[in-house]
Amino acid sequence: MSAETTSGTVALRSFWALSWLHLRYQFLETVRVPIAVLGNLLFPAMSMFFFVVPQESVAGNPVFAATAVASLGLFAVCSASLFTYGLGVAEDRQLPFDPFVRSLPAGPGPRMVGRVLNGAIFSLFGVVPLILIGWLFTEATVTPVQLLAGVTTILGVSVPFVLLGMGIGHSMSAKAALPVVQVILFPLAFAGGLFLPPQLFPSWLDGISLATPTRAGRDLLVAAVTGGDAPGTALPVLAGWTVLFAALAVWAYRRDEGRRFR
C-alpha cells in the first residue's frame, strides 16, 4: 500500500463546496415542511393588512408606511432567526442523525455557514410579501438605493438575533426552546416598537425601548429606508447586544459539546 493511502491524508472537499452542500440540503429540509415557511410569510403580511393598510393616516403617508414595512420586516427577520436557530438547532441536536453528520469528513464550519445562509434566505422570504404589500397597497416609496440599503441593513441587524437563537438552541431541548423563543420574541418586538411606533410610547417605556436590540435595529433600518437619522445610541446598543449574544452562543455551543461530545 502506498504512503498516500496508509497515512489517511486524502484531501477533504473544499470548505465552500461543503458549505454549499449543507446549505442546499438544509434548504430542502426546511421547504419540505411548508407550514413552517408559510407561517413565517403570513404573520407579518397579515399584520400589515390588519394594522397598517386600513389606517389611512399611516398607509397614506410615504414615510409612515415605509416605517411600518420596515418594522414588520424586522419582526419577520427576528422571528425567522429566533425560530430557525433557537428551535431548529434544538431539534437537530435531538436527532440521532446529528452525531452521524458530525462524523462525516467535514468540520463544523460548513454546517454553520449553511445554517446562517439558510436562515438569511428564509428571513428575506418573510420580507418579500411585506415589500409587495407596501408597494401595492400603501403610499410607501423607496428608491432602489434605499431598498438595497434596507435589505443590507436588515441582514446586518439579524446577526444578534441569529446568535441569540443559536445560544438558545444549543442550551436547551426543543420543548423548552419553543416557549423561550416566544417569551423573548414578543416582548422584544413590542418594546422595540415593531408593532406600535415608539413615538406613542410614554417616556419611561421609550427609555427602556432605546436599550433593546429590536429598537436599535428598527431605528437603523428606518433610517436606511426613509433616509432619516437614527439615534446615536442605536449602533452602540446593537453592537453591545451582538457581543453579548455572541458570547452566549459560543458558551452554549461549548457547553453542549462538552456535555455530549467530550
Add this chain to the structure above:
Amino acid sequence: MTEVVEVSGVTRRFGEVLALDDVSLAVGPGELVGMLGPNGAGKSTLLSLVSGQRKPDSGTVRLLGGDPRDPASRVSLGITPQETGLPATLRVHEVVDFVAQHYPSPLPTGELLELFGLRDLARRQTGSLSGGQKRRLAVALSLVGRPRVVLLDEPTTGLDVSGRAALWDAIRDYHAEGGTVLLTSHYLEEVQALAERVVVIDHGRVLTDDTLDAVLRRVSVRRVVVSSSADLGGLPGVARAEREAGDRQVLWTADSDALVRELVGSGTDFAGLEIRGATLEEAFAELVTPGALVGASEGEAR
C-alpha cells in the same frame, strides 16, 4: 504496515461511570473484527472515539494514522447512522447524495442503491421506509464514500432473516475487496457469521481478543437433558444441575462423554437423553461473567 484503527491505553469516563478502562485494540488492514458485549459495556463509546465524536480522557486513538477528531482523517471512514435518525423529509437518493458529496470519489448513488436493493425506493422520503429498509439505507451510507474502514454499530438489529442475510453478503463483499470492518453486535450469531476475530468487552475492559474459533473453543460447556427419578446432580463432572417439569433434569458439564459413561455405568434408570453444545448466548454469558454457568454452580453444589 500502519494499523487502520489503533486504540492504546484509552480511558473514558462519563461523570462517575467508567465507560472504558485502559482499553487497547489494534485493527489491521483487511481485518473483520466483531465486538461483543452487553448493553453499556463500552462498545458504542469505543466506536464514538474511533469516529472522532469524542475524545478519550487519557490514551490515544488513531484512525489510519491520524487523529479521528481531524475531519481529514475521516475521509476514508464509513459509519452508519442510527436508522431512527434519518432526516424524515429527505428522499432516499437525496440522503445518499448528501452523504456521498462529503467524499472525494463516492460510489454513484444508483449503483449503491442497486447494491442494497433500494433502487425502487430512491424517491421515497425516508420517513416512509420500514425499519428494515432504513437499516439497509444506514449500512449503505457507510459504504458510499468508498471507505477503507467501516464501523458498523449493530448493523442488522431489527431485521428479518432475509434482510440480515442480504446485509451480511454486502459486508462480506466489502471485506473481500480489502475493506476493514469493525462491527458491534448483540448477536453472537452475527459475529460468528462474519467476523474472523472477536473482541469481547464488558465493564469498559477487553475481556477477550482472539480468533473466532479460539473464542468458541474456550467455552466448551455441554448441556445434557435426561429424565430420571434419581437425582443426577451429584454425578462426577456435573458442574450444575437444574430440575425441569416432572423428573426432567438439565445437567451442565465440561465433558458430556464422560458424564454419559458415568450415567450408564452407575446403572441408574434414565430415559430421553439429549446432549447439545452450549448455545452461543450461553458461551457469551460464560465469557462476560465467568462462572455464570459452571463456576457459580460449583459453589451451589458444594
